[in-house]
Structure formats: structure tokens, C-alpha cells
Amino acid sequence: MTRPTTTQPAAAIPAQPGPRDVTDAAPATPGGDMEATGSTDGASVIPGAGPAGPRPGERATVRLRDTGEEEPPRYAPEWLQLREPADAAARSYDLLDPLRIRLANLPGRAGGGLVVHDIGCGTGSMGRWLAPRLDGTQHWVLHDRDPYLLHFAAVASPRSAADGSHVTVETRRGDVARLTPDALAGASLVTASALLDVLTREEVGALAAACAGAGCPALLTLSVAGRVELTEPHPLDAEITEAFNAHQRRGGLLGPDAVTAAAEAFTELGATVRLNPSPWRLGPREAALTEQWLRGWVGAAVEERPELAERAGAYLAQRLEACAAGKLRVVVHHTDLLALCRPADGGA
Numbered sequence: 001m002t003r004p005t006t007t008q009p010a011a012a013i014p015a016q017p018g019p020r021d022v023t024d025a026a027p028a029t030p031g032g033d034m035e036a037t038g039s040t041d042g043a044s045v046i047p048g049a050g051p052a053g054p055r056p057g058e059r060a061t062v063r064l065r066d067t068g069e070e071e072p073p074r075y076a077p078e079w080l081q082l083r084e085p086a087d088a089a090a091r092s093y094d095l096l097d098p099l100r101i102r103l104a105n106l107p108g109r110a111g112g113g114l115v116v117h118d119i120g121c122g123t124g125s126m127g128r129w130l131a132p133r134l135d136g137t138q139h140w141v142l143h144d145r146d147p148y149l150l151h152f153a154a155v156a157s158p159r160s161a162a163d164g165s166h167v168t169v170e171t172r173r174g175d176v177a178r179l180t181p182d183a184l185a186g187a188s189l190v191t192a193s194a195l196l197d198v199l200t201r202e203e204v205g206a207l208a209a210a211c212a213g214a215g216c217p218a219l220l221t222l223s224v225a226g227r228v229e230l231t232e233p234h235p236l237d238a239e240i241t242e243a244f245n246a247h248q249r250r251g252g253l254l255g256p257d258a259v260t261a262a263a264e265a266f267t268e269l270g271a272t273v274r275l276n277p278s279p280w281r282l283g284p285r286e287a288a289l290t291e292q293w294l295r296g297w298v299g300a301a302v303e304e305r306p307e308l309a310e311r312a313g314a315y316l317a318q319r320l321e322a323c324a325a326g327k328l329r330v331v332v333h334h335t336d337l338l339a340l341c342r343p344a345d346g347g348a
Helices: 077-090 093-104 125-133 145-153 202-214 238-250 257-269 284-304 306-324
Strands: 115-119 136-146 167-173 188-193 218-231 272-277 280-282 330-340
Touching: 077 145, 077 218, 077 280, 077 284, 093 272, 093 330, 115 125, 115 167, 125 136, 125 167, 125 188, 136 145, 145 167, 167 257, 188 202, 188 272, 202 218, 202 257, 218 257, 238 257, 238 284, 238 306, 257 272, 280 284, 284 306, 284 330
Parallel strands: 115 136, 115 188, 136 167, 188 218
Antiparallel strands: 218 330, 272 330, 280 330
């Protein structure tokens, strides 16, 4: 895949798809046709929050393998929109300076713009966070399997960079597992959010190899770390966490082991890797997100270990009551990874 010779400004995404444009998803109220899943107390959970997870090897919004099947998306735009402010607050700003330095010194960058590939873009929250924090003209290539989410990502993409330069965008409905150095030819940067933990070790290795082969850095944010903290502590916290983490590892997915595996894969390919914590810090102002996260977190734990159902139901009711009263605070630990791959031309 290569960058088109002509681009459309982000403010004017074409209504009809071109050869590399799948922004033809019909505009709609976000999530209007999404079916909510259940939780331990019978209440609905926005798809993506839980409890049902993707099948082994498949993220909700990114098809990792071509199975020949068409399935409804498992992530609703409501969930992605609900978590976007917490994601933005959590991402590590400390990784931006070394990233900016590398981008400024990329071969061929002098006077040229950036080409950023956002893998599993969802509704485009990564671009809305990062594009206004980088200088220079930018062209974002948004990858996802769901044309509905690609539509939202395209129309809500940022229009300008930190210095006022133009930001343009295109969308590609594609298969993450097929990313190769050729697919990333000309890329200045690869980004992703909440992706690594729903990949297998082989798929993480393939992603690292594609970035290293293209000689571009990778900023991969918000991978689950397998740790949560709730106030006040409860005796069942550790058991729910353990069951949830086991659920995350179903089918060979990496879950909370993803960042370690990715760091090893990039390091073996000669990249310099930096890791920084990026926790969600949820309080009374994030009550709606906390409620959905709780239902999904506990629901996934019970799906993994059904014998927890009765105790988990009482636990969830108690936690939800504290959340509604503004007394619950939650820290959900994530990790951001910056991999500075060696430039493809062998430069420093």
C-alpha cells in the first residue's frame, strides 16, 4: 500500500469511496444499531466494554485474519467515545519529546510532511490526540476492519497540526496481520491504541517486523497491564483481576503480557524501546465510564470462571452503588510503548 498521489483534506472526505477510500459508511447516530451484551446483574453493557470478548486472534474492530465471515462490530462507537477522554488523559506525554526528535531527523523529512499509519483506529481518537501535538504537514492513514467506525474516524479527524500545518486523512479497511514493510512504505510513524493486548505473540512479532522493515518508529499506547486499584479495597478484587486477566489471554492472546512481548520483539530487531505507565484514573466525573468498565470487567471474569457468579454479583452491586454515590475511585493500569526503529537507510 502506498500513499495516493492526491489527498483530500480532512474537512472534505469524499462521500463516495475511491480505490483506497472506504468512508462510505452511512452517517448514523453512533451505535444506533448495536446490540448490548449482558452483565452479571442483567443490565446492558456497551459492546466493547464487555463481557464478551473478541474471538481468538481478532480484535473487535480489526480483523486479524481473513476468515471469509462477516460479523457485526463488537465495539460500539459509544464505548470508544466514552473512553476517549480517559485515554487522552492517560497517554504518556513523556514519550512525545523523543518521538518528536526522531521524526525531525527521519531521512527525507527536511521540508516534507509526516505519513502516519494508525492501526485499528476505531473512531480516530489517537489522531485527535496526537496530530495537534506534532508539527508539520501530516497525512494519516486510518486502518480498521469496520467501515462504520472508519466513517466516524474520517469525519472527526483533526484539521491542523501543532503549528497550524494541514492534516489530511485517508481510510483503509484492512487486515492487521497482513501488514508488511511494503504496506508501510513511506511511513513516518505507526500508531495504535489498546491493540497489543488483543494480539498473539506471532502477530506482535509481525507488527514489529513491519515497522522495523519500514524503518519507522511506533507509538503503541494503552495496553492493559493486568493491574487495577479500587477504593476502598475489597477481598474479591484480586480474584476478579486474576479471572479477568485469564480471560484476556484466551486463545493465545497476550493480554497483560503484550507490552513485554512487544518490547522484546522490537528490541530483537534493533529498536530502542521506551515504556511509560498510562493509567486511567477514574473518579466521580468519570462515573459513566467507570460503570461500563466495572460491568465489563466483572462480566469477563465471570465468563472465564462461572463459579464466581454469585459472589461477583454482590461485589458488582456494591461497587456500582459506590460509583453512583461518587465514592468509588479506580486506577486501571496501562502501559505506552515507543519503539524507535533504525531508519531503513541504515542511518542513526
